[in-house]
Amino acid sequence: MAHRAGFCFGVKRAVDTAFLVAKTADGVFTLGPIIHNPQLVSALRENGVCVADSIAELKQKKAGKVIxxxxxxxxEEMRMLEQEGFNVEDLTCPYVKKAQHYAKLLREEGYQVVILGDIEHPEVKGLKSYAGQEAIVVRHPDELPRMKSKVGLVVQTTQPVEALIRLISAIAGQARELKVYNTICSSTALRLKETMELASQVEVMVVVGGRNSANTTQLTRLCEKSVPTYHIETAGELREEWFRGIKKAGITAGASTPDWIIKETEKVLRAIGGSE
Ligand code: SF4
Structure with a gap:
């Protein structure tokens, strides 16, 4: 079992607070799913925390509290939430807040802002809004357009450090001045490192987490480089045939995977292996 499998500090803080808020307020909504894990989102719904996909939906459903x-x-969304007078519980991870702050700072200081990340990811959409409309989002140096002479770089918190190193070296070849804020969260970096180590010591890896979770998918891709790897959302998806002739299997999980799903996976896997 990877030491750091499951909730990171930011997710734990958000999920614990959401369950707490559900006990004290009515009409609680999250703007978008609180994390990329369908099982956790359903558990919250059962406790009275629903999901709204837009501010218009929040208005229509007369949300009492918005997470x-x-x-x-x-x-813009934060400004609108305030203007509309919603009671807001801001559970943005402090590491993400820091990246937003640096993105804004780079824009104000006149840098051409480059964001390393996935353009479709909500965190990156947020970063881009702080970095300004001219900011460029790339995942790989090949996607870079011609750079200006003064370039500032921020990173989606869950990107691997290797991707940052590749991008820095590509931009350094063009820009006269390059300012880099390494906003990769330490929890992500350590999780990736530990997972790589574990995958090198076992014959098969099981990665547990939402299929829509970027960091779980990233863990899967990483493990696949070393051993056969299975990405599951729940223990019910484990198949005996995956482990025939296998003596040592490893488990890791994304930052948004609840502990109860990881424990259940371990239990089922041990039962398949015939050990306690
Ligand atoms: S992975 Fe890092 S940045 Fe993302 S929520 Fe967790 S602690 Fe925050």
Whole structure:
């Protein structure tokens, strides 16, 4: 079992607070799913925390309390929530807030802002809103357009450090001045490192987490480089045939995977292996 499998600090803080808020307020909504894990989102729904996909939906459903999730929202969305007078519980992870702050700072200081990340990810949409409309989002140096002479770089918190190193070296070849804020969260970096080590010591890896979770998918891709790897959302998806002739299997999980799902996976896997 990877030491750091499951909730990171930011997700734990957000999920614990959401369950607490559900006990004290009515009409609680998250703007978008609180984290990328369908099982946790259903558990919250059962406790009275529903999901709204837009501010218009929040208005229509007369939300009593609005939770901003760990990925954060765009600057415009935050402004609108305040203007509309919603009671907001901002659970944006402090690491994401820091990245938003640096994105804004780079824009104000006149840098051409480059964001390393996935353009479709809500965290990156938020970062871009702070970095300004001219900001460029790339995942790989090949996607870079011609750079200006003064370039500033921020990173989606869950990107691997290797991707940052590749991008820095590509931009350094063009820009006269390059300012880099390494906003990769330490929890992500350590989780990736530990997972790589574990995958090198076992014959098969099981990665537990939402199929829509970027960091779980990233863990899967990483493990696949070393051993056969299975990405599951729940223990019910484990198949005996995956482990025939296998003596040592490893388990890791994304930052948004609840502990109860990881424990259940371990239990089922041990039962398949015939050990306690
Ligand atoms: S992975 Fe890092 S940045 Fe993302 S919520 Fe967790 S602690 Fe925050």
């Amino acid at each position: 901003v999730r760990t990925h954060g929202v765009t600057q």
